[in-house]
Amino acid sequence: MISALNGALDDISKAMRLHRVWIALAHEDIGDQHRRTTLGPLWLLVNYLAFIGTFIFVFKTSDTDSAGYTAYASIGLVVWFYLMEMISLSVPLFSREGSFIQGTRLPLFVYVMRLTVQCIIRAAYSVAGCIVILLFSGLGISTEWLLSIPGMLLIVLATPAMVTVFAFLGAFFPDAQFIVGNIMRVGTFLTPVFWVYHGQSGIQNYAYHWNPFTYFLEVVRAPIASGEFPMHAFVLTAYISLAFWVIALLLLGRYRKRVVFLI
């Protein structure tokens, strides 16, 4: 246990010294995905705006026709896109990086940070889109918005741990890629991204309270959409993140040398 932790911290500190590598590689990744396209990474913004536009204008009901709902759905979608992309890219991470893992001695955490940076850069585009929507939604800017910053930081801090856990999952159980892919697709509907929970019973009750993603969404969304700091969600998100870090460190410490044989 102690030696596993030492190994993990060693891997992480080596990776931190190589920060130039993962920052450079993450930029390459974004560039690669949009090479030879005219809009380049702006497609990420278009993608987000198209999705949220559909929801706000096409599925318009009296219930959802308000500035509050626009904020609710557009922020929820930013966080959800971020989580969904991060998790689905994490599962096949090590096999995608196979050529580097088998040919260089980079610590595994370098690949984790590379994906983390990549996800944050991609999210920045949808955040930009989201801010534009909020400004036009007629919600009115307020200082309460700043209360969602701690929540965002918490999610960013949890990201490397979640990437690590899902990457190991994918390395040891190749089937996980398909299982996780399905769960995330279903999750779009089971997580309160677009629907609002007003104390309904039944499935929605469970999907709200027993779904860890709910809290990740709420910590960022509640301060802007309803103007209050979601203490309960914040504490739960912090616990979930901590749990991910503990598992991530153990996996990294115990199995990092095995990964090269699995991919």
Add this chain to the structure above:
Amino acid sequence: MISVKLDNVSLAYRLYEKLTLSAPDRRLGALGGTIGRSGGMQVVQALEDVSFELKAGDRLGLVGPNGAGKTTLLKVLYGIYQPSSGTVSIEGKVDALFNINIGFRPEATGRRNIVLRGLISGWTEAEIEQKMPEIITFSELGDFIDVPFKTYSQGMAARLAFSAATALDPEILLMDEWIGAGDAAFQEKAKRRMDELAEKAGIIVLASHNENLLESVCTKRMTLKNGRVESFITRPTKKVGARAKS
């Protein structure tokens, strides 16, 4: 002090996928590896009880049939694989050249790949800038340096990789059947650079099936078979020494 020392190093690959082994005896005859079983899992014993020692200035040629464990041994030396048992102690800065596409990004230009490779090896941006002209000149790639790596021929890729890997003055250089892809002129150039490296008291380990290359580069020769050391010969160094001085 630059040195390499291996003590009873063994490495077994576990095969997680099922292989078809309908006629194992016939299929494995000429190759250097064997597939065994251990507790329901298939195991390839790629290295078994390998021990040897190299000192500054040594140039070891690794030979053996396909599947003998040469690449595996190089990866153990480089630190990519942790041996299943035994100890590896290495003093010195190691760089390695494995197969061409490993560690290169196909979409990025040759120049960008040098930068990435430099960062991976722990250089600073300034050091990379400083080495860049020399790397480009040595590789003789000219204007192709600004073309995506994926458009390179095998030999061009080999030139780039060799130039980049040797530019940072590695103390220990591991090479896997590499410069074979370069043309005669480049091979000659590469040999000279390896001579220089060895003169600076570096260590070279080269796995190859090319007898001429081994003959001209190496001072020692280790034959692997089935993951075991079959022979370890130290050759008189006169020939290599003479070449290095001329």
